[in-house]
Amino acid sequence: MDKEWMSKNRLSPEYDIGVESFLKFALKNVDDPDAIPCPCAKCGNIKKKNVQTIRAHLYSNGIDLTYHTWIWHGERCTSRNSMNDNVRASQGVHKTFAEEPVDIVQDVYDSYVENPNQFTKLLEDAEKPLYPGCTKFTKLSAIVKLFNLKAKYSWSDKSFTDMLLLFGEMLPDKNELPLSLYDENKSLRALGMDYEYEDFANCPPCGTSRWKVGNNSKVKADAPCWKLVDHKWPDFASEPRNLRLAISADGVNPHSLMSSAYSCWPVLMITYNLPPWLCMKRKFVMLTLLISGPRQPGNDIDVYLAPLIDDLKCLWDTGVESYDAYQEESFSLKAVLLWTINDFPAYGNMSGCVVKGYHACPICAENTYSTRLKHSRKMSYTGHRRFLPLNHPYRRQKKTFNGNQEFNPAPNPLSGHEVLERVEKISYQPGKLTKKPQSNPDDGKPCWKKNQYSLNLSIGNICMFVMFLM
Known part of the structure; x- marks a missing residue:
């Protein structure tokens, strides 16, 4: 059937003839002539009207231009592709953009046939x-x-x-x-909004188990640190039951009062062996520590974390004898800490790195572009153009930025060995009243505040040292 009239001017004779031909077609294929789905741009086949009302709507509102196959008025769907045309047009998607869009119209049609x-x-x-x-x-x-x-x-x-x-x-x-x-x-x-494969143990298209995340998880297993563990320690990676963990710590105020002097720091552990939609659920997040008191732990958080660090080192070095109830066997369970999740101030307390002042950038360290503003007495950090590609046009602009061109390369992040060399000579004693000596007498603004080896490594750097030094 010719449907070119749908895109014609509503005042044209072609549109008049097309409307009448559509109404005749609809009357032949519906049971109740007073309850025909109205295909105008506002009703969208949801509301049912009589012939006179539909004719008025088609002239006042125009016909829905995405309604290419008149399935609601008796036209049979000749192929799945013709059904796709309705969906693609309604979503503004062309055939070349997506080969397999979600066939909402076809799902509705299938539901009608089945039930x-x-x-x-x-x-x-x-x-x-x-x-x-x-x-x-x-x-x-x-x-x-x-x-x-x-x-x-x-x-x-x-x-x-x-x-x-x-x-x-x-x-x-x-x-x-x-x-x-x-x-x-x-x-x-x-x-068609119910889940089609809810009772399947394996994915029907590829046959992969829906429950085994491990190395087959394309969401998390593609992370560089995950791949690094698989590459450097294949024995650890060969056991899918070995745990891959993350630690999150931050201060909260349980009383919801900004003026309260009480401090509470929960330390949470996340297991990334679970599927992505489960690992951050409340019932699967482990509360390992709850540091509370009148003051924030600050840089002395290592004192509280020491037992947890000992357990993590034991799980990495030797493992713990565990029992698998599903396979009914015992095995040695090991774990690796992949990363920590913190805001920037908590990151400084956990890792011992300065996060304010002249050397506040953990990547740039002593090469941080920092300036103290005279009148506001605040620090300003510039030099971000260093991280742009060398041929980026912003590098040559002057007036838009600080009046100078920027041709310096971006600094390289410190490796684990370089971090170890910087912190191993720092003498650090925990305690709020302990005077903290400078790590370098020639530099009044050090980038590192403490040596984690004196406290058996902090959580913030245990990942770094495990990943780069072992």
């Missing part, structure tokens, strides 16, 4: 008012909008269910809003 009763209920929900007298929302539109907000702001399932219960009490009696996430999922299954 017509369920699909009929979906159409009823699309016309049913949210509550008696409501003109802005139908049951289906309210569910879809709420689901959109849930995905946009990452609401938990429990909070979403609680919100539905609260909305149900706020709305008038005899409202159609589902009162749980489970009920909402049941309403949307006809759209």
